[in-house]
Amino acid sequence: MIQLSRAEIEHLVTVDEGTVAAVRDAYVAIVDGRGNVPPVGHIAFPAANGDCHIKYGHIAGDPIFAVKIAAGFYDNPARGLPSSTGIILAISAETGEVRAILNDEGYLTDLRTGIGGAVATLALARADAADVLIVGSGIQARYQSRALAALAGQPLSFRIWGRSGEKTEAIVAELKRDGLDASVAPDLEAACREADIIITTTPSTEPLVRSDWVRPGTHITAMGADGPGKQELETVLVARADVRVADMKTQSLGHGEFSHARSAGLIGSDDCIELGGVLAGTLQGRRSDEDITIADLTGVATQDIAMARTVLERATVKQNSRD
Amino acid sequence: MIQLSRAEIEHLVTVDEGTVAAVRDAYVAIVDGRGNVPPVGHIAFPAANGDCHIKYGHIAGDPIFAVKIAAGFYDNPARGLPSSTGIILAISAETGEVRAILNDEGYLTDLRTGIGGAVATLALARADAADVLIVGSGIQARYQSRALAALAGQPLSFRIWGRSGEKTEAIVAELKRDGLDASVAPDLEAACREADIIITTTPSTEPLVRSDWVRPGTHITAMGADGPGKQELETVLVARADVRVADMKTQSLGHGEFSHARSAGLIGSDDCIELGGVLAGTLQGRRSDEDITIADLTGVATQDIAMARTVLERATVKQNSRD
Structure with a gap:
């Protein structure tokens, strides 16, 4: 049995070609019956x-399956x-x-979530999209920015908006050190009005991004609504979008960002498609440069399986090459 | 973080006083709202x-919770x-x-299942019950016999019935080496007719023990029906019993030994009680020496928690005493 620490796992997988391919395949596995x-x-x-x-x-055909146990204890930071x-x-x-x-202490979840957001964003944003607004200043603000910068075929500019000025300054400084074109967005409304791509990464329980602020052609990737009660986008914005893409429809419509529009009767269960179909080319995502597209990513176990399999493959290769 | 192998865990917990107390408490936790x-x-x-x-x-108040991942791959023995x-x-x-x-490679499950069966059997059998019939010749036939022999206040005789004569002979020899009064029961019907206590431990999907073979006053502990489709006791025997005791009603009535009588409309959801209530003294089990009592144990996570907590407490004490 192989046992790996976070530091060892960080050396094995990053935003690299094989890991990105595994995350993409994990989305496709949801739609093609393998998952x-x-x-x-x-x-x-x-x-x-x-x-x-x-x-x-x-994932059918995989030699392993994965069980991920993830805990959140919100008084921990005080300790x-x-x-x-x-x-x-x-x-x-x-067997x-x-x-x-x-x-991994959550590293693989952070990484696959970052890569997954970037994959969805690049699959759905306009080809000429360059101005990226990150809403939030936590861990995923970092992972989303870095993965998107690494995978985009062209230079992007990142503006970061957060409730805490201090935390937002800190992340901008970090991203600049990594060579990204990053700056603080002081005003959320103004930043939304200028963005080609909006990526929301907060644990908000009430809408932050208003429909009025979003211009045609914008793509939004909503990462935050991973459980009941969370919401980052105004419900009418979800209803107004031309294309709604979920990682897994049952999750997005059940407890994700799309659930509020559905509960309000503004969209039905057929009014969103799954990302894996867009990635596989069997479903069309963006249809025109005027479309507003929204990807709602709630997180699916196939991604965790893909990460575990990739880590295990690489750890085994490393072990064998030492033997 | 503590990591323990099966061999290390086998040294820490056996059929001992503290472990038995933890298993008993795990049943009580199901009924008193702590679980x-x-x-x-x-x-x-x-x-x-x-x-x-x-x-x-x-279990409310416990410093830890437990997650048990148990796999069964039935072509493994051939490999x-x-x-x-x-x-x-x-x-x-x-935190x-x-x-x-x-x-533990399944040891803690085997052990808590053995102890749980013995605890249920002693709580419900007649005080003078001495003739025990074990139905089945697998792992649980061993654990049930050893735990019951260890916990009973008086000498018991064990008769073992199994489909495979060879396996049955082997287990009898093992139990004799342990000092138990054990012998092979060549005929299931005859052995049932003579038994004070019948403990069924098979993965059978059709009834093995017929109602006609069971005399008044008998106690039966049914261990095998841990998932849909399994059944060891004739449905009319379950319906005929004077007292039906489940480890957890929803599981026993949903997919355990009691589910068949319930599906057939022979018993209702109020026609069984939970073992924890009998152990705590808030519910009455056996009422007379003529009662037929049946305990159906499907296995509950509180038992796994109790085992994990006990192992952890003892491993920590051991570690501290070495420091």
Whole structure:
């Protein structure tokens, strides 16, 4: 059995060609029947202001399946601990033996979420889109910016808007050190009105981005609504969009960004398509430079499987090359 | 983080006082509101003749919660591998940090199932019950016999019936080496007619024990029906019993031994009680020496939590005493 620490896993997978291909394939697996994704398990710890999600599944043909246990305990920062923790088990889909324990502390989730956002953004934004607005100043603001900059075929400019000026300055400084064209967006409305691409990465429970602020041709990737009660986009903006793309329809319509428009009766269950179909070329995403497109990514176990498989393949190659 | 192998775990917990107390408490936690047991997760691998169950939950007040991943791949024995594998993670219920990885390979499940069966049997059998019939010759035939012999206040005689004469002889020899009064039961019907206690431990999908063969006063502990489609007792025997006791009503009536009588309309959802209530003294089990009592144990996550907590407490004490 292989056991890897976060530091070891960070050396094995980054925003690299093989990992990006694995994440893309993970979206396609959702639409082509290969993905077996049971409902996410959940247990809450209200007394400790925490909860735990268990995502698991299998992609037909993969030698392993993955079980990811991700906990969020929101009083941890006051104790000097990260609020999110995580561990992924890779288990043989042929014998049930545990092949690897990936003590990634949430790195693989952060990375696959960053890559997934960039893949969706590039699949749906206008070809000439250059001005990117990142809404939020947390971990995913960083991962989304870096993955998108790495995968875009042309230079992009990044503007970051956050509630906390200090945190926003810090992330801009970090991204600049990485060589990105980054600056602080002081005003959310003004920044939305100028953006070609808006990527929302907050845990907001009320809409931040208003429909009036979004011009035709804009693409929005909404990363934040990963559970009931969360919302980053005004409901009428979701209803107004020309193309709505979900990573997994049941999740997006059930508890993601699209769920509010659906509950309000503004869209039906046929009014969104799945990203995997767009990536595979079987479904059309953006139709014109005037379309408003929205990708709502709630996070799917196939991505975790793809990351675990990639880590395991590379760890095994490394091990064999040492033997 | 603590990591323990099966051999290390076998040294820490056996059929001992503290472990038995933890298993008893795990049953009580189901009825007194402390147990938070979400539905069991499941994923099937039909091409590999395998499946995987994820049991998880928390007992209010416990410092940890547990996630158990148990796989069964039924073609494994042909490859020289055990068909069941398992791993338990003990995670802080205060911070979400993984405290321990228990690579028990199913030992803790076998042990808690053995102890649980013995606890239920002793709570419900007649005080003078002495003749025990074990139906089945697999792992649980061993664990049930050993735990019951260890916990009973008086000497018991064990008769073992199995489909395979060879396997049955082997288990009898093993139990004799352990000092138990054990012998082969060549005929299931005759053995049922003579038994005070019948413990069924098979993966049977059709009834093995007929109602006609069971005399008044008998107690039956049914361990096998842990998933849909399994059945060890004739449906009319379940309906005929004077007292039906489940580890967890929703599981027993949903997919356990009691589910068939319920589907047939022979019993209702109020026609069984939970073991934790009997152990806590708030519910009455056996009422007379003529009662037929049946305990149906499907396995509940609180037992896995209790085992993980006990292992962790003892491993920590051991570690501290070395420091």
